[in-house]
Amino acid sequence: MTDLFGSLLVDSLVPRWKHYALGTALFTWFVTAGLVLLAQPRIADVDSCDGWHMIVCWPLTHGTAGRWALAIGAGVVVVGTAALVNGLAPSLFATLAGANWPARAECWAAGRRRRHATRRAGLRTRFLDGKVYSKKTGSLRAQERWRHYPRVETEATRIGNTLAAAREHVLKAYGLNVAAVWGPLVTAMPDAARIRLAEHSNNVYLRTQQLLFALLTPLWLLIAVTAEWAWPSRLIVAGVLLLVSAVSIVFAWHRVCAMAEEYADHMEDLVMVYRRDLYAASGLGMPKTTAEERVIAEQLGRWLLNHRTTALPLTWSPPP
Numbered sequence: 001m002t003d004l005f006g007s008l009l010v011d012s013l014v015p016r017w018k019h020y021a022l023g024t025a026l027f028t029w030f031v032t033a034g035l036v037l038l039a040q041p042r043i044a045d046v047d048s049c050d051g052w053h054m055i056v057c058w059p060l061t062h063g064t065a066g067r068w069a070l071a072i073g074a075g076v077v078v079v080g081t082a083a084l085v086n087g088l089a090p091s092l093f094a095t096l097a098g099a100n101w102p103a104r105a106e107c108w109a110a111g112r113r114r115r116h117a118t119r120r121a122g123l124r125t126r127f128l129d130g131k132v133y134s135k136k137t138g139s140l141r142a143q144e145r146w147r148h149y150p151r152v153e154t155e156a157t158r159i160g161n162t163l164a165a166a167r168e169h170v171l172k173a174y175g176l177n178v179a180a181v182w183g184p185l186v187t188a189m190p191d192a193a194r195i196r197l198a199e200h201s202n203n204v205y206l207r208t209q210q211l212l213f214a215l216l217t218p219l220w221l222l223i224a225v226t227a228e229w230a231w232p233s234r235l236i237v238a239g240v241l242l243l244v245s246a247v248s249i250v251f252a253w254h255r256v257c258a259m260a261e262e263y264a265d266h267m268e269d270l271v272m273v274y275r276r277d278l279y280a281a282s283g284l285g286m287p288k289t290t291a292e293e294r295v296i297a298e299q300l301g302r303w304l305l306n307h308r309t310t311a312l313p314l315t316w317s318p319p320p
Contacts (some may be wrong), residue, residue: 245266
């Protein structure tokens with residue numbers, strides 16, 4: 001179910017192509033080109049065009065046509081990188097949510113679940129079992145983190161726990177299986193709500209793309225190691241680049257988690273406000289009590305999960 005809901009989270013109202021990936025791709029390749037020029041100062045020397053130096057030397061020795069070819073080639077690389085990151089972002093997010101992991105990683109995932117369960121218990125004790133906030137026993141941040149943990153079974157990743165907690169909150173409050181009703185619920189929302197939802201989806205998508213670019217930064221270490229410098233200089237530069245890469249990856253990871261938590265909170269708000277529109281649009285009628293709503297919500301969830309093969313007791317309102 002995490003796989004399904006993770007895909008819905010990233011792809012909801014978000015087109016595959018996002019232009020802002022071009023800026024990040026351009027910056028990444030600009031820094032890479034600068035590092036290459038610093039590490040290989042003779043790369044643009046037309047008198048020593050041999051090996052892979054021909055990639056730069058050939059355009060410089062063929063006048064305007066060569067420069068155009070270099071510019072077009074650079075543009076293709078930037079656009080191709082942005083397109084690749086756009087295509088990989090949904091799969092990366094699903095993986096970060098704990099989906100599509102190989103069977104051989106199950107032991108490691110089980111250990112991660114136990115560690116998250118221990119962390120959840122520790123957070124719980126810091127604010128009076130989650131019932132009352134107290135400055136003496138915990139912090140508001142601890143309470144917020146604990147709220148993004150499921151109460152029953154933890155997942156292997158922070159994002160997986162955030163999604164599981166959101167599903168659990170909605171199911172406990174209204175009886176709705178949010179993974180099953182999410183598509184119809186989005187359809188029943190007004191345009192203004194879908195626009196806000198798209199903005200939150202864009203934030204998750206953007207941060208996931210930035211994480212992908214951050215994962216490419218360790219490749220800069222190869223440039224430093226193969227540079228035409230003395231080994232002490234190579235090691236110093238490689239150490240600095242390693243530190244920059246580690247900071248970039250950790251920062252990008254925490255931003256993805258933060259955006260996923262914001263989206264999950266917004267999703268819960270949307271269900272709270274617009275679930276009546278879902279009931280009306282589905283022809284199930286308006287519930288009069290909380291117990292009646294749970295019955296209707298469970299009927300709708302089962303119907304959607306059973307691929308609409310069962311009968312539903314519909315109640316259509318008369319036209320105005």
